[in-house]
Every structure is written in C-alpha cells, then in structure tokens.
Amino acid sequence: MAVAEPEFSATGVRIERWPRSLTRAGQVLIKDGRLALMTSYGKVIESAPVRAVTAARPWFAGEDSTVATLNGKRYRLTMGQRSRRRDGRAMAGRFLEAVRGAGGSQH
Numbered sequence: 001m002a003v004a005e006p007e008f009s010a011t012g013v014r015i016e017r018w019p020r021s022l023t024r025a026g027q028v029l030i031k032d033g034r035l036a037l038m039t040s041y042g043k044v045i046e047s048a049p050v051r052a053v054t055a056a057r058p059w060f061a062g063e064d065s066t067v068a069t070l071n072g073k074r075y076r077l078t079m080g081q082r083s084r085r086r087d088g089r090a091m092a093g094r095f096l097e098a099v100r101g102a103g104g105s106q107h
Helices: 088-101
Strands: 008-017 020-031 034-038 044-049 054-056 065-070 073-078
Touching: 008 088, 020 044, 020 088, 034 065, 044 065, 044 073, 054 088, 065 088, 073 088
Parallel strands: none
Antiparallel strands: 008 020, 008 073, 020 034, 034 044, 054 065, 065 073
16 A cells, blocks of 8 residues: 655644744645644644635735644644745745645635
C-alpha cells in the first residue's frame, strides 16, 4: 500500500493564537483529510478534519497571512517566514486552495 502524499505542506510558518506567537518556524500539513498545525519539532499544536476547518485571508494582515479556525480556535498563519525567496503570498494561496479542495470552507 502506497503512503498518501500530503495535499499541502509548508514549513517555516509563523503560527499565532492571539495574542501570542506559538512558533515562528512551524509546519502546516494537510494529509488524509486532516489539517495539522505543528511546531518546528513536530509537536502537534492543533489538528482537525479539514471539512471542519474554515480559512481565509484576513483584511488586516499581509498577503502572506491566512486565518484558520480549528476546533473553534482561530490561528493566524504567516507563510514563508524562513524562506529566502519570500514566497509567502503564493504559499498562502495554495493553502486556501488545499483547504477548499479537501472539503473545508472559506469565510
């Protein structure tokens, strides 16, 4: 049996839960119908079925940021924090597409 590839994976993500930053180099992973937010060490911060997740680009933040709600908790995800290429905007767009494609919703 082949191992399923993740639908979305990003590292170097700043994960915040207002009012504090949880990690500056975290990982966001969508795999097997679940979205997981993890620290740089792989510890799960929060996980939920993608179909129960809502995500959007907030009006108050840059184009490299999204807000995702998992299990009733809102997280701000800033992509591309550790990337030398600064491709955060594209990564944020791919994240939103992956959430939508896996059955989540956008608000």
